[in-house]
Amino acid sequence: MNQITETPTNNHAYSSIFQGTGVEEFKKCIQHHLMSFQGRDPDRAGDQDVYRALSYALRDVLMEKWIKTQKTFYAGKMKRVYYLSLEFLVGRSLGNAIINMGLMDEVTQALEQLGYDLERLRECEEDAALGNGGLGRLASCFMDSIATMKIPAYGYGIRYDFGLFNQKIVDGYQVETPDSWLRLGSPWMYERTSFMYPVQFYGHVTATTDENGRYRARWTDTEIVMAMACDMLVPGFKNDHVINMRLWRAKASRELDLRFFNAGNYITAVENKVKSETISKVLYPSDDISEGQELRLKQQYFFVAATFQDILRRYRKDNDTFDDFPNQVAVQLNDTHPAIAIPELMRLLLDIEGLGWELAWNICVKTFAYTNHTLMPEALETWPVDMLGRVLPRHLEIIYEINRRFLEEVALCYPGNLRKIQEMSLIDEGPVRRVRMANLAIVGSHSVNGVAALHTELLKNYLFRNFHEMYPDRINSKTNGITPRRWLLKCNQELSGLIGDKIGYDWVVDLDRLRDLETYCDDPAFHQRWQAVKLVNKKRLAKIIAATCCIEVDPETLFDIQVKRIHEYKRQLLNVLHVIHFYQRLITRPEEAVTPRTIIFAGKAAPSYVKAKLIIKLINSVAAVVNNDPRVGSRLKVAFIPNYCVSLAERIIPAADLSEQISTAGTEASGTGNMKFALNGALTIGTLDGANIEIREEVGADNIFIFGMTAEEAEYEKKCKSRKPWQIYERNPEVREIIDAIAGGAFSNGDTELFRPLVNDLLSENDPYLLLLDLESYLQCQRLVGEVYADRATWIRRSILNVARMGKFSSDRTIKEYAEEIWGLKIDR
Numbered sequence: 001m002n003q004i005t006e007t008p009t010n011n012h013a014y015s016s017i018f019q020g021t022g023v024e025e026f027k028k029c030i031q032h033h034l035m036s037f038q039g040r041d042p043d044r045a046g047d048q049d050v051y052r053a054l055s056y057a058l059r060d061v062l063m064e065k066w067i068k069t070q071k072t073f074y075a076g077k078m079k080r081v082y083y084l085s086l087e088f089l090v091g092r093s094l095g096n097a098i099i100n101m102g103l104m105d106e107v108t109q110a111l112e113q114l115g116y117d118l119e120r121l122r123e124c125e126e127d128a129a130l131g132n133g134g135l136g137r138l139a140s141c142f143m144d145s146i147a148t149m150k151i152p153a154y155g156y157g158i159r160y161d162f163g164l165f166n167q168k169i170v171d172g173y174q175v176e177t178p179d180s181w182l183r184l185g186s187p188w189m190y191e192r193t194s195f196m197y198p199v200q201f202y203g204h205v206t207a208t209t210d211e212n213g214r215y216r217a218r219w220t221d222t223e224i225v226m227a228m229a230c231d232m233l234v235p236g237f238k239n240d241h242v243i244n245m246r247l248w249r250a251k252a253s254r255e256l257d258l259r260f261f262n263a264g265n266y267i268t269a270v271e272n273k274v275k276s277e278t279i280s281k282v283l284y285p286s287d288d289i290s291e292g293q294e295l296r297l298k299q300q301y302f303f304v305a306a307t308f309q310d311i312l313r314r315y316r317k318d319n320d321t322f323d324d325f326p327n328q329v330a331v332q333l334n335d336t337h338p339a340i341a342i343p344e345l346m347r348l349l350l351d352i353e354g355l356g357w358e359l360a361w362n363i364c365v366k367t368f369a370y371t372n373h374t375l376m377p378e379a380l381e382t383w384p385v386d387m388l389g390r391v392l393p394r395h396l397e398i399i400y401e402i403n404r405r406f407l408e409e410v411a412l413c414y415p416g417n418l419r420k421i422q423e424m425s426l427i428d429e430g431p432v433r434r435v436r437m438a439n440l441a442i443v444g445s446h447s448v449n450g451v452a453a454l455h456t457e458l459l460k461n462y463l464f465r466n467f468h469e470m471y472p473d474r475i476n477s478k479t480n481g482i483t484p485r486r487w488l489l490k491c492n493q494e495l496s497g498l499i500g501d502k503i504g505y506d507w508v509v510d511l512d513r514l515r516d517l518e519t520y521c522d523d524p525a526f527h528q529r530w531q532a533v534k535l536v537n538k539k540r541l542a543k544i545i546a547a548t549c550c551i552e553v554d555p556e557t558l559f560d561i562q563v564k565r566i567h568e569y570k571r572q573l574l575n576v577l578h579v580i581h582f583y584q585r586l587i588t589r590p591e592e593a594v595t596p597r598t599i600i601f602a603g604k605a606a607p608s609y610v611k612a613k614l615i616i617k618l619i620n621s622v623a624a625v626v627n628n629d630p631r632v633g634s635r636l637k638v639a640f641i642p643n644y645c646v647s648l649a650e651r652i653i654p655a656a657d658l659s660e661q662i663s664t665a666g667t668e669a670s671g672t673g674n675m676k677f678a679l680n681g682a683l684t685i686g687t688l689d690g691a692n693i694e695i696r697e698e699v700g701a702d703n704i705f706i707f708g709m710t711a712e713e714a715e716y717e718k719k720c721k722s723r724k725p726w727q728i729y730e731r732n733p734e735v736r737e738i739i740d741a742i743a744g745g746a747f748s749n750g751d752t753e754l755f756r757p758l759v760n761d762l763l764s765e766n767d768p769y770l771l772l773l774d775l776e777s778y779l780q781c782q783r784l785v786g787e788v789y790a791d792r793a794t795w796i797r798r799s800i801l802n803v804a805r806m807g808k809f810s811s812d813r814t815i816k817e818y819a820e821e822i823w824g825l826k827i828d829r
């Protein structure tokens with residue numbers, strides 16, 4: 001049976017609905033939902049019907065607990081935390097709800113008796129993919145930790161009709177199709193038709209003077225879109241604490257309806273109604289690239305404006321003045337995407353509440369905190385002043401006034417220093433004047449955090465150097481984490497069971513307890529079971545690869561895996577160069593002993609990112625050649641698994657022997673995929689980038705494969721170009737052979753044009769990602785990986801030690817740091 005259910009902590013502390021009779025009540029509840037709400041005959045219901053009925057049955061319990069949880073917030077007059085994020089990469093909810101609610105036994109038995117299989121029902125659920133990658137998944141891991149640590153908090157975002165696109169591979173190319181995840185409705189979405197707020201756009205600002213002779217702005221003649229609340233509930237781990245993500249959905253306003261319909265043009269009226277609802281239609285599919293479209297700006301303001309009406313509604317229940325606001329409200333901005341919240345709160349305090357500027361500004365700075373997620377210049381958001389002024393005229397005024405006062409402060413600090421003024425201004429005075437959202441977020445927050453130690457140092461020393469000089473206490477580091485509930489307990493039940501057998505299950509809520517595994521790192525019997533678990537996971541993934549890629553892979557080979565968004569800085573292309581090298585060695589020196597490998601890729605490219613899409617084509621082209629070469633056999637197979645998403649990650653990661661984390665040092669802010677792999681027993685091959693550095697510190701340098709330049713060396717090479725790619729190409733015959741194969745059309749049926757853009761980048765001394773400069777070091781390191789894997793006891797020992805030493809990377813630890821050091825909360829555990 002299922003080991004997860006043997007967890008000792010606080011078992012069966014669930015709702016009254018199921019107390020006592022448990023399984024029987026559960027069956028009744030499922031049947032009730034089937035008949036009353038879905039109109040299905042329980043005897044003839046299919047998997048999809050029962051998946052829904054089961055989910056609704058669980059949601060009933062969650063809702064009861066959520067209401068109780070909310071009451072405790074009000075009763076305790078607790079400070080609330082608001083986590084604002086344009087992305088939540090949730091994945092599936094059913095399995096997570098069952099595990100966190102401690103209902104695995106009851107559900108499994110109830111379904112068995114009704115004649116259904118839980119595994120099959122779980123496959124009926126569409127992923128909620130309301131995010132692109134790491135940033136959105138971090139938000140979801142944080143929700144789980146916040147609930148598990150009983151923190152009074154809410155997530156706020158947008159309920160997109162279409163989440164991240166689905167990816168198909170056609171003839172080796174990525175093809176995008178829409179993700180209509182709500183086609184059949186989601187049982188996890190709780191639509192609150194009674195919670196609607198108006199959000200204004202466009203119009204203009206008129207100035208008046210109030211009875212005290214003070215400037216008052218009125219924002220009038222605006223277009224109004226309504227925001228309707230849709231809640232997704234998030235249960236803590238076996239603690240009865242349930243929080244919610246409130247996701248806003250755009251609805252046409254009645255006023256708009258009346259205005260247009262009364263004008264008599266029925267069709268235009270309907271068109272306008274539809275247009276105003278496009279705001280929450282689709283998630284922007286770019287990761288680490290800023291999108292400058294007006295619709296994106298409107299999405300940002302839409303969710304911020306609705307959120308602040310909700311925040312103020314709650315605050316006013318207990319307060320008559322705003323004096324206590326920063327003691328009652330903390331707002332975390334996940335990247336600059338919600339940074340328009342800063343002028344929005346100023347607008348509310350100045351124009352609606354009538355506060356003076358200094359008081360309002362003090363409240364703002366104490367309330368907001370900003371998390372930076374990237375050093376990549378193309379990801380930094382700026383909005384053309386013209387556009388912002390048209391869509392949000394009052395906000396632009398406020399931004400100008402924030403800037404005016406701020407630049408006065410700068411001028412006082414650095415008299416006569418025009419360069420400082422230019423660099424730090426909230427406005428980029430280029431040919432097109434633009435608002436710099438990062439500068440706005442820094443100036444308007446009391447805390448600015450990076451997401452790993454190296455990332456934070458680079459923020460202090462480069463990107464935000466001026467601000468760090470002026471506000472030395474503002475920038476701080478909060479190394480990312482992942483929730484051990486989803487990323488070990490749920491996704492790797494076999495390994496969780498084995499660990500539980502040895503050291504119990506306290507690690508589920510206290511990941512440092514995994515240290516106790518170190519005792520067994522040289523125990524041969526334990527080694528055998530450890531290896532057996534990995535093999536089970538690899539066999540399961542092999543089946544998925546056979547089904548989705550039509551490639552037969554051998555589960556006994558080393559599974560070498562890189563799954564993440566496709567991006568030049570993440571260097572999937574470097575991985576491909578090793579694949580080609582490995583292939584060429586097999587062909588030219590067949591007598592040499594090698595460790596057979598299965599090299600696996602998955603990941604989506606932004607639809608407009610041409611270079612990233614060409615890299616996908618190259619991976620598939622190399623795979624086609626390698627997999628069909630009879631000289632290779634099962635010593636090397638290459639697979640690109642389509643449509644990477646959370647539920648697929650949960651299948652792929654537990655099957656990995658080797659985790660590829662090979663970004664150019666200084667480009668990956670933290671990474672969280674790296675943590676998921678190591679927690680599931682994969683060894684990492686990686687650069688000294690992001691959280692890889694801290695993973696090395698924790699697991700020990702002997703238990704990780706590190707290669708390549710440091711961030712400092714990479715920075716130096718980008719500037720001084722002391723080593724040139726073409727010199728490496730000419731000097732090293734192995735490198736030459738790899739590049740020549742691509743350039744000569746070996747993977748494109750002789751076509752020498754197809755991959756030329758990639759070859760040109762590789763050989764260019766302006767390649768910002770420095771692939772050839774790290775290639776020799778990478779190839780050498782990969783050779784070492786193969787040798788160590790051949791010594792199975794050493795490999796398994798290192799695998800056990802990796803898992804045992806991953807405690808730091810629980811998002812519970814991260815959230816505790818945010819709570820205590822940024823949000824001003826006290827946490828007991």
Ligand SMILES: *Cc1c(COP(=O)(O)O)cnc(C)c1O
Nearest residue numbers: 133134564645646649671672673
């Ligand atoms: C964790 C995760 C990511 C982030 O992976 P990185 O390797 O840190 O870029 C992206 N997508 C999904 C689906 C994830 O689960």
